Amino acid sequence: MNESYIATEQDVEVIKQVLTFLKRSELDFIFKNRRLLDNTELVTYDSKFAYVIQQNGTFKKFAHGVQLSRTDKLGWRASISIPEIRRELSNDINYISGPVQSIFIKSHQQRENKSIYTTTESYGATIIHEFGHVYYENIKNSWFSNYDYNVKLMNIAKDLYNGKETNLENFEIRLPRHLIESETFAFCTEYSAAKYFWPEYKKQLDSTGLETIDRYLNQETSDKLKNEESVLDESHVGAYVIGKILMEKLGDKWVDFILDKKA
Ligand SMILES: [Zn+2]
DSSP: SOOOOOOOOOHHHHHHHHHHHTGGGGGGGTTSEEEEEEEETEEESSSSSEEETTSSSOEEEOOOOOOOOOOHHOOSSSOOOOHHHHSSSOOSSSEEEEHHHHHHHHHTTTOOOOOOOOHHHHHHHHHHHHHHHHHHHHHOSOOOOHHHHHHHHHHHHHHTTTTTOOOOTOOOOOOOHHHHHHHHHHHHHHOOOOHHHHHHHHHHHHHHHHHHHHHHHHHHTTTTSSSSOOOOGHHHHHHHHHHHHHHHHHHHGGHHHHHHHHO
């Protein structure tokens, strides 16, 4: 879709509705400490404007002047990947960002491989998935996502190399975890939201999970990926596999399992 598209009131309204789902008590077992999501705002964009939406529903918009790429049109993420939009925003707030619903759905309809992301429900589930990532990253990290901590780490190492006396007794060393943890957490969050709010979409998730595993299992076994990377290292594939087993084995306790009971 190369034609330009400007969001309607409906596009903004859909996101506000997702925020009401996010706050529903069915998801309390996941977001036990909801304060960890408070500092997060949503940024959505159409061909011309970016819209910053706060969790109380208020929003502001500004022109971004960017030609959206295919990736920009297909997905939401727990960050902002478009520099022209990023630089207009605060460094002290977590953002999740993605295209407005109309662009998202149309881009998925035009994919060569059949996509389940072509409904309002799937759009909502995608945004809830990103809140799963934000929550996880606030408790653990799957990458060096904390700027202040990173600068501190490097300064301490510098001091040590310089032979400077450094007291490390109270310094906590935190290493990023494998991305599979964050992805499984976000997948299980999306899956739970689907189970409670969007049963039709849950059915689609199940059939896509099955198709995906069939396809990748075939590759794993035909290429005998014994001494190489497993297909499970593709974190979205891994999350389909691990997430389904975790939720079945542990019920709601999958949250504690992944977060080491840290929330
Ligand atoms: Zn994800």
